[in-house]
Amino acid sequence: MKTWVLLILHVSFFFFFQKGSCLLNSSDYPNQQELDRVVKLPGQSFNVSFAHYSGFVKVNEEPKRELFYWFFEATEDPSTKPLVLWLNGGPGCSSIAYGEAEEIGPFHIKADGKTLYLNPYSWNQVANILFLDSPIGVGFSYSNSSEDLLENGDIKTAKDSLEFLLKWFTRFPQYKGRDFYITGESYAGHYVPQLAQAIVRYHQSTSDKSINLKGYMVGNALTDDYNDHLGVFQFMWSTGLISDQTYKLLNDLCDNESFIHSSSQCDKMLDIASDELGNIDPYSIFTPSCTSGSLSNKLLKRIHSTRRVGENYDPCTEAHSAVYFNSREVQKALHVDPSVAPSKWETCSDIVNTHWKDSPRSVLDIYQELIHTGLRIWMFSGDTDAVIPVTSTRYSIDALKLSTTSPWRAWYHNGQVGGWTQQYAGLTFVSIRGAGHEVPLHRPQLALTLIKAFLSGTPMPTLSKHSDS
Structure with a gap:
């Protein structure tokens, strides 16, 4: 993901789930599981205690579409741990490049693009983690028809992701019925609830219960176009990034309709706002930007995906992944x-x-549908992200008109405020203090505390319980 957000509105549609047949063949039975095992990776100078697997799952016969996955078992007692699927957004960005290699995965890449190191805050400490490159055309996922790459969208992505899961559970039958959660960030704010909806509707139409969906969690998530762009204007003004006059004119001239049918007046104001921001990284406004390549803040350019922000901050980590995964030796080790x-x-x-x-203007209708199913639903937000900021997420939650069950309060990690949280009837909100768009990269310890609380279904730690995190 390379550019700045604000034009986050797209063609409106009513999302619906189209049922597809389960395309089982011999390659999807458990013997393929062992063939997918990764023995060792180039640049890996250390041993690990957990097994991991990578490969392809066919989701369509003709044209042939195959999605690439990388699966990591938990570091200890994987048979007792839940299964978590991680999705990055874009649309068009790789969950391997970001989720695995920069954020929550165990293997991260050093600046030379050749050497791996262990992430001490990997989420496979608490769960079995499955990364999926979706849709086709992302990462190693492919179609044998080039025309197929021009037909991606939210509906097709959810349908193929459901097909992937059904066949993946056939390949890994030991995980059938395991507590299953979906997580992701940015444009995965569409992917995650849409896939959850597809699973729920699949269960309503079949006796197959191999996917034991328990809930989902999204971070800095594209959710509702109106609330998202309204929150961006407010965030930029309140953090001192734009002038009073620009803030007023953005609100006056850039109404919801202007983002669907471009307005010259709105476009001019977005250019002015871009100039006022200067050469900062809008995904993490208080940290250095990457100077090795071009960084565009142009508000007229769409971005729905993740970029790079880090606690030991290297704003150019995206380049490390590009070097590593272009290696033929790495591709061979990953069964590509x-x-x-x-x-x-x-x-x-x-x-x-x-x-x-x-791409629908809003997925709030899906939240309203799924909240009533009893799924555990959390939304989190790094509070230094100007792309899909904390103000946008709070506006979207407010639009759901949920009653509060536990009021706004600070939560703690190691005696320090880690962020703030509020619980609603059917949804929990958590902010992460000092984190940008990619929360697990910028604040990995706090992100690990977050996933622990989410999976256990317990509130974020209080001051007296910070040592438990």
Whole structure:
């Protein structure tokens, strides 16, 4: 993900789930599981106690579409731990590049692009973690038809992701019925609830209960176009990034309709706001930007995906992944056949992003539907992100009109305020203090505390319980 957000509105549609047949074949039975095991990776100078697997799952026969996954068992007692799926957004950005290699995965990449190191805050300490590159055209996921890459959208993505899960559980039958959660960030604010909805509706139409969905959690998530852009204006003004006059004119001239049918007056104000921001990283406004490449703040350019922000901050970590995953030795170790490997592996696909077919203005209707099913639903927000800021998420939650069950309060880690939280009937909100758009990269310890609380279904720690995190 390479550019700045604000034009986050797209073609409106009513999301619905289209049932597809389960395409089982011999390669999806458990013997394939062992073939997918990763023995050792280039640049790995250390041993690990957990097993991990990578490979492809076919989700469509003709044209043939195969999605790439990388699965890590928990570091201890994987048979007792839940299964968590992580999705990055874009649309068009790789969950391997970001979620695994920069954020919550166990293997991170050093600046040379060749050497791995262990992430001490990997989420596979508390769960079995599954990373999926979705849709086709993202990372190593592919179609044998180039035209197929031009037909991606929210509906197709949810349908293929459901098909992937059904076949993945056939390949890994030991995880059937295991407590299952979906997590992700940014444009995955669409992917995650849409996939949860697809699973719920699949269960309503079949006796198959192999996917034991318990809940989902999204961070700095694209949720509702109106609330998202309203929150961006307010955040930029309240943090001193734009002038009073620009803030007033943005609100006056950039109404919801202006983002669907471009207005020259609104476009001019967005350019002015971009100039006032200066050369900062809008995904993490208080940390240095990457100077090795171009960084554009242009508010007219759409971004729905993740970028790079780190606690030991390296704003250029995206480049490390590009070097590593373009290595043929790495691809071989991950079971990527050269015949289907991209000529150039990219962290985000411009083709996928620019040819996106459908994206609803809001997914709040899905929240309203799923809250009544009893799923555990959490939303979290790094509070230094100006792309999909904490103000946007709070506006969207407010639009759901949920009653408060536990009032706003600070939560703690190691005696320090880690952020703030509020519990509603059917939803929990958590902010993470000092984190940008990619919370687990910028505040990995706090993100690990977050996932522990989410999976256990317990509130974020209080001051007296901070040592438990």
